[in-house]
Amino acid sequence: MTDQVYKTDALIAQDIDAYLESHQNKSLLRFITCGSVDDGKSTLIGRLLYDSKMIFEDQLAQLEADSKKVGTQGQEIDFALLVDGLAAEREQGITIDVAYRFFATEKRKFIVADTPGHEQYTRNMVTGASTAELAVILIDARKGVLTQTRRHSYLCHLLGIKNIVLAINKMDLVDYDQATFDTIVADFTEFASSIGIADFTAIPISGFKGDNIAAHSDATSWYSGPTLMAHLEDVDLDQNTSATQEFRMPVQWVNRPNLDFRGFSGKIAAGTIKPGDEVRILPSGKTSHVDRIVTYDGDLDSATAGQSITLTLKDEVDCSRGQVITAAPAPLEVADQFETTLIWMDEEALMPGRSYYLKIGAQTVSSTVAEPKYQINVNTLEHAAAKTLELNAIGVVTVTTDRDIPFAPYAENRTLGGFILIDKMTNATVGAGLINFALRRAQNIYWQATDITRDHHANLKNQKPAVLWMTGLSGSGKSTIANAVEKKLARMNRHTFLLDGDNLRHGLNKDLGFSDADRIENIRRVGEVAKLMTDAGLIVITAFISPFRSERQMVRDMMSPSEFVEVFVDTPLSVAEERDVKGLYAKARSGQLKNFTGIDSPYEAPETPEIHIDTTAMSIDDAAEQIVKLLEPN
């Protein structure tokens, strides 16, 4: 079976120059293999590497030794051992993480994302699928279309993979029976069309024996389609599609070696560009014409999707990292609120209302995620109500960004429609999102400034706006200190406003309780109000427990740099509880009050507050004085 149809030794030996010449013109296909250990996925990949001669003698010797020691194929070579890399995986006999493998044939180089198939590894499969142009979905011929087959197909389709190969494996164990093959294909066809997969290619194979992998198998004479390898070599590439779209390039880096050169570097996400073409920069909406396409190998006459280039423009227009240069006649949509499909990837569940960084293209912005509209069961594809998304959950959610971003729906362009969410505290990548469509389009992408700006407001008051944000336990003295600060500022003719937690909960926030989600929303609203007040030129003093770092960071991010002053009113729990001015601690201890900060709800102390007040060592007046001093330049 392994008759080495890809053997090219003769050409290499006779004419290495001709060989190199021909191999410089190979194309590249990235694909993903989906299936579980039982489906023979690792065996199939091992077989592809073996059949394309990517396994060297020393590796083979190691493999033979390993096969005898820990293999599951008796005395035969266990190809799975070749690809199960990390020690933890080899011990457990499962493939935990995404691994990338490489092989090449005469026509193409292949990058294989080898991902685990179990439901608890949806995260890894989605990761592997995000860069794949083709998916090989493995089915055990003895078992047919299973729940996991449906899950894998759905995820590949969701992530935008257009070429689906149904590899019906272990045909040797069903005596290469055509009826078995046909039944599975019929079952899959029905399911595929129900989720919108228009087309797929089914191939009967045996990864273990090598049937229909590199060479047609005599055992399946009833099958006239391509071998797996031939199909991988001939399938049309995504780059051919994206090249025909309108021009789009996110700017990664502004290239300024000297005053005479200003270039915009990036990788073209779609379309083609030529010197002279008119371009529009988003979100600003400014237009110019392309002057040169600069590369190390000389200027280009044109460049197309997939190339990393540097553009210079004919006019001195403002353009920085994160903005997108587009074809002027057909710019992208710009919006700040989206319906998205979100895949959650972190152990800590999604916190609706919390602020996360969102990275899309070359831009990172602040965003908030609403409560999911619904969660999608990846096995049944049914929709279910959900308050949050746990690890590996997929849901449809509204995402709001703190500024306008140019985008394309994910189905149209992966680069301009795919994003990741990053936790602001741990910096972990917690979610992957696909933009479905904009919910609130930017009214006018050509920005019109109002005539009276926030600077005018502040100048009239002869002060710089600021937010003095007191945080601390209940009873720590926030309100008392805030009050003292405001009195001092009033004597200095400063225009101030005090936002107090208890007072706001009687009005603006009366619909909110004390669950984590409600506390987050409480702080978000306070932040927005404080922001409006700083726009009006005021010095805002707030007194809220605001127990979570993320939310305090969220408010900090809303304000202009250095406008936010975090004041940690530090009173030990025992002291605050002893004071118990409002009698709340007693109630919390007796169980009458739930979710009380410090008792049964956490308080995350600031790590680097601008001001740290130790109330056990400082009087109220001294504390207020210290805070006011920091504001004196304002």
Add this chain to the structure above:
Amino acid sequence: MKDVQTHLSRLEAEAIEIMREVVSEAENPVMLYSVGKDSAVMLHLAKKAFYPSPPPFPLMHVDTTWKFQEMYKLRDRAAKDAGMELIVHQNPEAKEKGINPFDHGALHTDMWKTEGLKQALDKHGFDAAFGGARRDEEKSRAKERVFSFRTAQHRWEPKAQRPELWSLYNARKAKGESMRVFPISNWTELDIWQYIHLEGIEIVPLYFAAPRPTVERDGLILMVDDDRFPLEPGEKPVMRSIRFRTLGCYPLTGAVQSEAATLTDVIQEMLLTTTSERQGRAIDKDQGASMEVKKQQGYF
């Protein structure tokens, strides 16, 4: 590269994108430079990524003092030609103790390379270090990210790797933490050779066969590169036509007997060969999982 459709041009565009991303997001990046063929390709890609600017970061060589003489020569010239600052770090402790590959075995790699690298990164406060590692080199590398996050103690946590989707790289980190970034993760050994051929990149002459003084130790052909090589009583170096498929410390790097004196000859030989690249490296000869352990400790 002008033809966008080929696999090499796509790999090149991807590597350039990664380098630009690091320069945009990291505060103080550095490119680790080991003078091998992968480093040569990395340096070439860096020139392309930022042209007409010079690459906006220094090159750093974590030196063990045991590299081949020809490597030192090329190193100094290549940095100068690229208009880049070259930082050479030698672990002072290893120097003082006279750590060497003949007497100290695994400790040599640990002290000079692993510890040396950590020292150098800490000393200069680099928060992102480019490396030329490839996923096809070794099994545990196959699962490493392009942006590989390291704790403040430089540890790699294979179970806590960030998911890496599309070409969206998360470079955020807390103070003291750092990233190792591998722009040529998706290249294979053959890709590297083809690219060197296509782009005419200069590499150390040791990759090409020539008569060189050698001795045989534990089945490896070693080159006697200088007079620090301890010969056995009565042992005399033998001239053999050899070349190297991979370059490291000369006493740890096995040569292959070869007549391939030009680049195309080398590629031809490589394509017809039947042993993998790392076989010549003593460091990988332990058990299957050893590289994973080394990486967790901070080895590149």
